[in-house]
Structure formats: structure tokens, C-alpha cells
Amino acid sequence: MNLDHLNDKQREAAMHIDGPLLILAGAGSGKTSTMTHRIAYLVEQGVAPWNILAVTFTNKAAGEMKSRVEDLVGDTRGMWIMTFHAMCLRILRQNPEIVGYEKNFVIYDTTDQKTLVKNILKEKGISEKEYSPQYLLAAISHSKEKGLGPAEVKAQSSEGYRTNVICGVYEAYQKALRQNNAMDFDDILLNCLRLFQKDEGVLLQYQERFRYIMVDEYQDTNHIQYELVAMLAAGHHNLCVVGDDDQCIYQWRGADIRNILDFEEDFPETKVIKLEQNYRSVGNILAAAHSVICNNRGRKNKKLWTTRDAGSKIIYQRLEHDGAEAGYIAREIESLHRKGRPLTDFAILYRTNAQSRIFETVLSRYAVPYRVLSGMRYYDRKEVKDAMAYLRLVVNPKDDLSLRRIINEPKRGMGPKTVDKIAAFAQVRGESLLEALCAEEVQETLPGKAYDKVCDLVMTLATCRRERENLTVLEIYETLLDKSGYLEALEQARTIEAEGRIENLMEFRTVITDYEKSAENPTIEEFMENLTLAAEVDNYDENQDTVTLMTMHSAKGMEFPVVFMPGMEDGLFPGNKAFDSSDAMEEERRLCYVGMTRAKELLYLTSAEQRTRYGRTEYTRESQFLRELDKNLVKGSDVYQQRASHGGPGVSTGSYDGFKEKPYKPFDSLKYARMSTKQTAAGGDTDLAPGDRVRHNKFGTGMVVENNGKIIQIMFDEVGLKKMAVGVAPLKKL
Numbered sequence: 001m002n003l004d005h006l007n008d009k010q011r012e013a014a015m016h017i018d019g020p021l022l023i024l025a026g027a028g029s030g031k032t033s034t035m036t037h038r039i040a041y042l043v044e045q046g047v048a049p050w051n052i053l054a055v056t057f058t059n060k061a062a063g064e065m066k067s068r069v070e071d072l073v074g075d076t077r078g079m080w081i082m083t084f085h086a087m088c089l090r091i092l093r094q095n096p097e098i099v100g101y102e103k104n105f106v107i108y109d110t111t112d113q114k115t116l117v118k119n120i121l122k123e124k125g126i127s128e129k130e131y132s133p134q135y136l137l138a139a140i141s142h143s144k145e146k147g148l149g150p151a152e153v154k155a156q157s158s159e160g161y162r163t164n165v166i167c168g169v170y171e172a173y174q175k176a177l178r179q180n181n182a183m184d185f186d187d188i189l190l191n192c193l194r195l196f197q198k199d200e201g202v203l204l205q206y207q208e209r210f211r212y213i214m215v216d217e218y219q220d221t222n223h224i225q226y227e228l229v230a231m232l233a234a235g236h237h238n239l240c241v242v243g244d245d246d247q248c249i250y251q252w253r254g255a256d257i258r259n260i261l262d263f264e265e266d267f268p269e270t271k272v273i274k275l276e277q278n279y280r281s282v283g284n285i286l287a288a289a290h291s292v293i294c295n296n297r298g299r300k301n302k303k304l305w306t307t308r309d310a311g312s313k314i315i316y317q318r319l320e321h322d323g324a325e326a327g328y329i330a331r332e333i334e335s336l337h338r339k340g341r342p343l344t345d346f347a348i349l350y351r352t353n354a355q356s357r358i359f360e361t362v363l364s365r366y367a368v369p370y371r372v373l374s375g376m377r378y379y380d381r382k383e384v385k386d387a388m389a390y391l392r393l394v395v396n397p398k399d400d401l402s403l404r405r406i407i408n409e410p411k412r413g414m415g416p417k418t419v420d421k422i423a424a425f426a427q428v429r430g431e432s433l434l435e436a437l438c439a440e441e442v443q444e445t446l447p448g449k450a451y452d453k454v455c456d457l458v459m460t461l462a463t464c465r466r467e468r469e470n471l472t473v474l475e476i477y478e479t480l481l482d483k484s485g486y487l488e489a490l491e492q493a494r495t496i497e498a499e500g501r502i503e504n505l506m507e508f509r510t511v512i513t514d515y516e517k518s519a520e521n522p523t524i525e526e527f528m529e530n531l532t533l534a535a536e537v538d539n540y541d542e543n544q545d546t547v548t549l550m551t552m553h554s555a556k557g558m559e560f561p562v563v564f565m566p567g568m569e570d571g572l573f574p575g576n577k578a579f580d581s582s583d584a585m586e587e588e589r590r591l592c593y594v595g596m597t598r599a600k601e602l603l604y605l606t607s608a609e610q611r612t613r614y615g616r617t618e619y620t621r622e623s624q625f626l627r628e629l630d631k632n633l634v635k636g637s638d639v640y641q642q643r644a645s646h647g648g649p650g651v652s653t654g655s656y657d658g659f660k661e662k663p664y665k666p667f668d669s670l671k672y673a674r675m676s677t678k679q680t681a682a683g684g685d686t687d688l689a690p691g692d693r694v695r696h697n698k699f700g701t702g703m704v705v706e707n708n709g710k711i712i713q714i715m716f717d718e719v720g721l722k723k724m725a726v727g728v729a730p731l732k733k734l
């Protein structure tokens with residue numbers, strides 16, 4: 001094993017394989033690289049692959065680590081290199097009965113959770129306005145992160161109406177999950193922990209198996225994750241954790257920075273290795289990031305150094321409004337791209353998911369291909385959720401929530417009242433909704449039209465379930481879309497919206513085929529599981545040349561030659577809440593540090609004087625983090641320095657006189673972007689006739705099949721038939 005390209009400290013860490021090891025180091029110092037080399041070294045030392053467990057936080061990071069290890073040792077079979085959630089899920093799948101679940105339990109995501117809570121509120125007669133589902137779910141999630149059940153929460157909180165509501169909903173929520181044989185994301189971790197606590201035999205088996213355990217991004221572990229790791233490592237004590245206290249950005253989700261700071265106490269005889277050389281970024285970027293993070297008090301003092309040259313200064317631009325900001329970034333990308341940089345070099349990292357929309361719009365206008373890496377964006381769409389509900393019912397017929405979702409999608413004359421009645425009947429008989437629907441007593445009560453349609457639905461689901469081992473996932477999907485009447489209903493709607501939905505459903509086929517191509521033994525169960533776990537990254541394909549868009553949170557661990565951080569404004573980044581507490585401000589500042597240290601060569605910070613959020617256009621003030629930044633490292637900082645000085649001596653107040661919240665003024669922030677894209681022919685060609693060859697940004701080349709002036713149908717060489725809106729779709733005639 002060649003550890004030559006590691007530095008001395010890194011090599012020392014890679015070769016320390018017995019006993020607890022803490023690698024505490026700043027961004028880009030090679031923590032993750034050291035860990036992958038360590039895995040390779042273990043294999044070379046004769047450690048069996050199945051004795052190795054490496055856990056990270058995101059699917060992307062896990063995939064990345066796996067492929068890096070593969071590059072080093074050729075084969076990762078048997079090793080568990082995955083996220084915490086995937087690990088726990090795999091363990092739970094083996095013995096779900098220990099924690100009271102049946103084999104085919106399903107996972108509920110945010111939207112499912114919300115629906116569930118809404119139903120509960122309705123049943124309990126509590127108004128959603130008073131107790132929003134989000135608020136309640138956050139409270140529930142918080143309790144679960146601490147491992148507290150409803151009764152324990154009640155015991156620990158002060159008496160009162162609020163406590164009663166929260167605990168009541170929490171209890172009903174857990175009960176409903178159980179009834180549906182479902183878990184939410186927090187449950188995955190919690191139930192795995194319970195499984196270990198309940199069954200020592202199983203725990204022992206995993207302790208025995210995982211002789212070498214590694215955790216990347218350890219600073220972001222929460223209490224439950226900490227417990228899980230500690231329990232697993234109690235067997236062999238070969239635990240290596242890697243992290244950076246400056247990059248803890250998930251405290252709002254229960255991450256406990258103490259887990260890393262107290263590691264040495266928790267695991268006596270820990271060897272601590274610090275890495276201080278940064279290999280990622282040029283000097284100016286490193287120094288700039290440091291000038292921001294050193295404003296945090298609660299941190300271990302450390303400073304990174306690099307042998308790389310200073311590189312370009314950080315570029316700062318304040319634009320007139322958010323549309324202009326997006327336009328500026330698009331033009332910078334275009335011009336650097338023309339000079340030879342591939343698009344994969346660029347990342348736009350924003351604070352909130354909602355910011356992606358304007359970049360998506362503007363980049364499309366500039367015909368710059370991009371990808372959004374984020375939460376369940378695509379999967380949040382109604383039609384995709386519906387399709388997933390159908391698929392889930394094939395896997396788990398007891399999933400009442402999914403059945404409720406689609407029982408009247410398409411319309412089957414099954415209004416909520418009818419469904420409630422059937423649900424009551426099901427409850428009495430202790431059956432699931434679907435089982436109840438099969439009962440003659442129920443079917444008899446249905447109105448004539450509904451009767452036929454419901455029978456069809458029940459039949460279709462039953463057939464797919466029965467045949468699920470003989471059919472491919474794609475076949476099941478197409479059968480469901482077709483036989484359920486879902487696709488037909490959309491086709492009959494003949495609206496642009498319905499066309500879009502059809503396009504999304506077709507895109508889902510790509511998701512399925514990708515899975516079927518990559519899986520060893522594809523099954524619908526595994527497919528659904530992957531899908532639910534694909535919480536952050538969807539169809540991200542490294543091989544395509546595209547710009548990457550994502551939140552700073554999801555960018556952790558990644559690196560890009562050129563990084564744009566838009567929206568450097570108080571109230572957006574740092575967010576409003578940060579001004580209420582210094583802890584919150586410090587967490588935002590760590591996030592800023594994470595964002596900046598993703599950049600290897602060029603870092604752009606931008607802000608907009610006017611920004612439209614939630615339909616209101618407001619004047620903004622430049623971000624506090626800009627004011628903290630060492631001005632000598634910034635090009636363009638004169639803009640904010642001048643303005644800041646209006647406010648008096650010292651730049652710390654940073655506001656300029658013009659800053660006042662102005663009354664709402666409708667403002668088309670896209671106007672600017674549109675004006676400045678004349679040369680790229682907004683939208684794309686419209687005079688396309690059947691037989692014409694065309695190129696689409698995303699789907700590649702294809703042939704026009706039909707064009708009715710509004711909707712154009714194209715048979716693409718790679719992805720098949722697509723329908724899109726004429727003039728909107730970025731099509732070029734060839």
C-alpha cells in the first residue's frame with residue numbers, strides 16, 4: 001500500500017489501527033482522504049472487508065468515499081460504507097420484530113409526516129393555525145433526537161395545555177406509524193438503538209463483525225448517533241472519528257459539538273492527531289475563511305496553512321437586485337467556461353433552498369446546464385409523491401397513508417367522508433384500509449361508479465404485489481400508472497401543468513432504470529428504500545458537465561474550483577434568527593466557513609440591494625460576515641466599505657443610510673435577467689416541424705414527432721419520448 005502521498009501526520013493516522021483515534025482538523029486538510037487511505041491500509045494488513053464500517057452523513061459523501069476506496073483497493077464488497085440512516089436501516093431490516101415491526105416496514109418522509117400530523121389534529125379537533133404541523137413535528141423530532149418518548153417528554157415538561165397537546169399528538173403519531181408499519185427518519189436511528197438495547201445477542205454479533213469503525217464529520221453526530229457508535233465500538237475499541245469543530249452545522253438538528261470535544265474523555269487512551277496543512281484552497285481563500293471563523297468564541301484555536309500561492313482575491317459584487325445577482329453569476333460562469341473551465345468546476349452555494357429557483361430560471365435562460373442537489377425537490381412534486389404512494393402500496397399493503405393519498409387520485413368518487421367511513425370500519429375490524437376495501441360489506445356501500453373503480457384499484461395493486469418478483473420495477477411502475485388511470489387522467493386534462501406532470505412521471509422512469517442498472521438484484525422493496533434514503537441527492541451524475549446548485553449545508557465535505565455564495569445579506573445569511581442568540585450566530589458563521597472552504601481557486605461573494613422573498617421586495621443590508629472578512633483579501637469590497645462609512649466610524653454597524661425597509665413594490669426581478677440574455681434567444685427555437693433534429697440542454701439530441709404550437713413531442717435518442725412547452729423548452733434546431 002502506497003501511503004507516500006500522505007503527509008507524515010496523515011500517514012500516522014492511517015497506520016494507527018488499534019485503539020481509539022481522533023483526527024481533529026480544519027477544512028480541506030485531508031481528513032476524508034486519510035480515512036479512505038486508512039481503509040485501504042486495513043485491507044492490506046489483512047483485515048477482512050466485512051470487519052470494516054465507515055459512516056458518513058450524506059449519500060453523496062458515502063458514495064464518494066466508496067468510490068475512492070474502490071480506486072485504492074479495487075473492491076469494496078462486504079464493507080459497510082454508508083450513511084447512519086442506511087446502516088441502521090440495514091440492521092433493522094434483519095430483525096425488525098425485535099422492535100415490534102413487520103418485515104416490510106416503510107419509511108415516511110417529511111410530506112408523509114405532515115399528512116399524518118394533519119390527520120391527527122383533525123381527529124383531535126385541534127386547529128392547525130394554533131399548532132402548525134411543522135411546529136409539532138419539530139418538537140417530536142427534537143424529543144426523538146434525545147431518545148425521549150411521549151411519556152418521558154410529559155414527565156420532563158411543565159404541566160400545561162401546550163405540553164398536553166404536544167405529547168398527545170406525539171403519542172397518536174407514534175401509534176399511527178406503528179399501525180401503518182412505518183417509521184420516520186428519526187425512528188430509523190432510534191429503533192436501531194432500541195434494538196441493540198433490547199437484544200444483546202444482536203448487538204454482540206455486530207460488535208464482533210465491525211472490528212474497525214470509522215465516522216467522518218463526527219462533529220455533526222447527535223446524541224443517538226453517538227450512542228450507536230459507542231455501543232458498536234464497545235467490542236473492539238477500534239474507533240476512528242474524524243471531524244472539525246469549526247464545521248458543526250447541524251446543532252439545530254440536535255448535533256452535539258461536545259461529542260467531538262469530549263471524545264478523549266469518552267474513550268480513554270485515545271490518540272489525537274491534528275492536521276494543519278490545507279491542500280484544497282489557495283492562500284487568500286484560506287485566510288479569508290479564517291478571518292470570519294475566528295470571530296467565534298466557542299472553538300478550539302487552530303490555524304491552517306498551505307504551500308499553495310495566494311491566488312486571486314475573493315471577488316465581491318453587490319448587485320441591484322436578486323435577478324441581477326443571478327444574471328451576474330450566470331455571465332461569470334459563461335465567460336470562465338468559454339475560457340476553458342468545465343461547468344463541473346462551478347458551484348453556487350446558497351443559504352436557503354428557496355434561493356435555487358431564481359438561479360434555475362436564469363441559468364436556463366443562459367442555456368447553462370445545471371443540477372440542483374437538494375432535499376427531495378423532485379420527489380416533493382405531487383405526481384411523483386402519488387407515484388411513490390402507488391409503489392409503496394405494492395410493497396406494504398398496510399400503508400394506510402399512501403392509500404389515502406391515492407384512493408381518489410385519479411378521481412374515483414371516493415371523497416374524504418367515504419374514506420373516513422371505511423377507515424372506521426377498518427379500525428373496528430383491526431384491518432388496514434386496503435383490506436377493508438376488499439370486504440364485500442364495504443364494497444356494497446360504495447356508489448356505482450366508485451365501486452367499479454375501487455375494484456379495479458384493488459385488483460391492480462394485488463396483481464402487482466403478487467407478481468412483483470416476476471416483473472421488473474419499471475414494469476410494475478408502468479402497470480400502476482396505466483391501470484390506475486392516473487396517466488390517462490393527466491392526458492385528458494390537456495393543460496400545461498398536466499403536461500409538466502407527465503414529464504415528471506416520465507423522468508421517474510429514468511430513476512427506475514438507473515436503479516435497475518446499478519443494482520445487483522433489483523427488487524421493488526430495495527428500490528423504494530433507496531428512494532426514501534436519497535433524501536439529498538437525486539439524479540446527480542458526475543459525468544455530465546453541469547453547474548452544481550445546492551445549499552451550503554449539503555455541500556459539506558465537497559470541493560469545487562469555483563464557488564459562488566450569493567445572498568450575503570443580513571437576515572438571509574446570517575438568517576434573522578441568528579440575531580437573537582450568539583449560539584445561533586456562531587452556527588451561521590460556521591456555515592459560512594464551510595461554504596467558503598469549499599472553494600479551491602476562486603470564491604465569489606455577492607449580495608443584492610433589493611431582494612424578493614415570500615412575494616415581498618425589500619432593501620437589504622450587507623451581511624455581517626462581509627464586514628468580518630479581512631478587506632485586504634477582497635476585490636470589490638470598496639463598495640461596502642464606502643457605504644458602511646456613511647454609518648459612522650468603524651465598519652461594524654455596516655448599514656448604509658439608504659437602508660430602510662421600503663413599502664412593498666412589485667418588482668419583476670427577472671426582467672433584468674431577461675433583458676441581458678437577448679443574445680441567447682430566451683427559451684429556444686419555436687419553428688420546429690416533425691422530422692426536425694433538435695438538441696435539448698438536458699436530454700441531448702432527438703427528433704420532433706409532433707408540434708401543435710403549444711406542446712411539442714420529441715423522441716430523444718437517449719431518454720425517449722418527452723413532451724414540452726414550445727418556446728419554453730431550451731431546444732435548438734440542428
Ligand code: ATP
Pocket residue numbers: 005006007010025026027028029030031032033034244247278279280556557558559
Ligand atoms: P472537509 O473538512 O471539507 O471535509 P477534508 O479534511 O476531509 O475536508 P479532503 O476532502 O480529504 O479534506 O481533502 C481536501 C483536498 O486535499 C482533496 O482534494 C485531497 O485530494 C487533497 N489532499 C489531501 N491530502 C493531501 C496530500 N497529502 N497531498 C496532496 N493533496 C492532498
Ligand code: MG
Pocket residue numbers: 031032033216557
Ligand atoms: Mg471531509
